[in-house]
Amino acid sequence: MNSHDPFTLALSLILSGDPGLFGIIHLSLQVSLSAVFVASLIGLPLGAAIALFRFPGRGLVITLLNALMGLPPVVAGLLVYLSLSRAGPLGQFGLLFTPTAMVIAQTLLVLPIIAALTRQAIEDLWEEYREQLQSMGSGRVRAIPTLLWDARITLTTAVLAGFGRASAEVGAVLIVGGNIEGVTRVMTTAIALETSKGDLALALALGLVLLTLVAAVNATAYLLGQMSRSRMQ
Amino acid sequence: MSQMPPAGVKNPLLELRDVSFVRSGKELLARTNLTLGSGGRTVIMGPNGAGKSLLMRLAHGLLKPSQGTIVAGGNGSPLPRQAMVFQRPVLLRRSTIANVTHALALNGVPRRLRRDQAEQALERFGLADLAQRPARILSGGEQQRLALARAWALEPGILFLDEPSAALDPAATKAVEDAVNAFHANGTKIVMTTHDLGQARRLADDVVFMCCGRIMEHTAAARFFKAPATAAAATFLRGELVLDVPAPSCFTH
Missing domain, CATH: 3.40.50.300 (P-loop containing nucleotide triphosphate hydrolases)
Incomplete structure (x- = not known):
């Protein structure tokens, strides 16, 4: 690795399978995928329930959910930091500066995206299906799994949007994870650190991987959109 | 009056x-x-x-x-x-046969019986060959026949x-x-x-x-x-x- 060009260095890091680099990538994926998994588990049924049921304050809940889609990662990080810090309500679990804390923070970021997009998708579909499903004897609760499955393509796009947000954010994981090498260092925090240290090769290598990942996610979302238009609509 | x-x-x-x-x-x-x-x-x-x-x-x-x-x-x-057929059939974003089996499921027909009953209903309305197609790509006439087959499977009064x-x-x-x-x-x-x-x-x-x-x-x-x-x-x-x-x-x- 004697080349002076950081771009060449970055490529050789990736191609040589540098363990430090791949450790960081592995942790990043582990944290973001876990967060997306938990957020989907809660957000899909929650969004569907908000779509189907009328209750006092529903408009407020929807507005809040939509607003939280733009929750700044550093604010999410700060909130989780305050809850998990020694003096906080969840301080006794000693989770601060662990990957678990990072998963919690990213779940908080992703959940509103998945829930809000699900709410919209399911509400549109319910509008279309309501009479037919009622005619066949389906109540609202029974309609939830039907609608979630029938909106599967749109909902996959929503989950991908959540994953895109989780994998690209730096503020939340930096605050609650602390960017500890080998423990809580992920792609985005490593890029921030290595750039400020002047190690552009590692930063650039991680940047390339991250860019590829985000491009792949968006390509998948696009293809799913095409598929749903041509086959299912 | x-x-x-x-x-x-x-x-x-x-x-x-x-x-x-x-x-x-x-x-x-x-x-x-x-x-x-x-x-x-x-x-x-x-x-x-x-x-x-x-x-x-x-x-x-x-x-x-x-x-x-x-x-x-x-x-x-x-x-x-009861069953109802609408002017514009509302079909689930699933296969033709799944549209019928889902209706049977909603009406409490046990899982093991659904497939046979659905196939019979599709057969009755000339849709057997289309059973695995996504229902939403059927023609307008086929879609309405599917809506009728779905109603048929429910054996409504x-x-x-x-x-x-x-x-x-x-x-x-x-x-x-x-x-x-x-x-x-x-x-x-x-x-x-x-x-x-x-x-x-x-x-x-x-x-x-x-x-x-x-x-x-x-x-x-x-x-x-x-x-x-x-x-x-x-x-x-x-x-x-x-x-x-x-x-x-x-x-x-």
Whole structure:
């Protein structure tokens, strides 16, 4: 690795399978995928329930959910930091500066995206299906799994949007994870650190991987959109 | 108001008693009594906005009446199993056969029986070859046949059809009419709306004529087409426009 060009260095890091680099990538994926998994588990049924049921304050809940889609990662990080810090309500679990804390923070970021997009998708579909499903004897609760499955393509796009947000954010994981090498260092925090240290090769290598990942996610979302238009609509 | 059922509504299956429906302060259906006998094909006719679809949705239970009740005919008997076919079929974003098995699941048919029953229903309506296709890419006629097959699988006591062939070509319309007759032959009570006078003549055993949110008459088909009891129905049958709000034509008897 004697080349002076950081771009060449970055490529050789990736191609040589540098363990430090791949450790960081592995942790990043582990944290973001876990967060997306938990957020989907809660957000899909929650969004569907908000779509189907009328209750006092529903408009407020929807507005809040939509607003939280733009929750700044550093604010999410700060909130989780305050809850998990020694003096906080969840301080006794000693989770601060662990990957678990990072998963919690990213779940908080992703959940509103998945829930809000699900709410919209399911509400549109319910509008279309309501009479037919009622005619066949389906109540609202029974309609939830039907609608979630029938909106599967749109909902996959929503989950991908959540994953895109989780994998690209730096503020939340930096605050609650602390960017500890080998423990809580992920792609985005490593890029921030290595750039400020002047190690552009590692930063650039991680940047390339991250860019590829985000491009792949968006390509998948696009293809799913095409598929749903041509086959299912 | 002549709301007399045609002579001999025997074995009443479903009764609407003093049913009215009000939305946003507007009475869309005035106090209505209607007895639907078992068997037979009842065709609901009338100009747009007369309340035909509304009446069917109330009878089917998709809408709650503002006043009045809908009861099973034989007092104390449970409501018969019902199905409805809409003008534009609403199909799930699944395969053709999955559309039928899902309906069976909603009606409590055990999982092991669903596939066979669904296949039989598809076979009956000439859709067996399309079983694995996504339902939403079927043609308009095929989609309506699937909606009918789905209803068939449920073995309903009453089948409601809301303008089932209004959007279809003659061949597909023929298929819908054949299906209606197949249900009828199977003992299913038919209640349908149509704008197509020819179709009404071909299918109706009795006619419910509506105007302005009221049932103007409920007559045996032969009599209705020969000598309607109300001026509005006579106008309607002559093919003239019955303009319904605030149509004096509805109320001149």
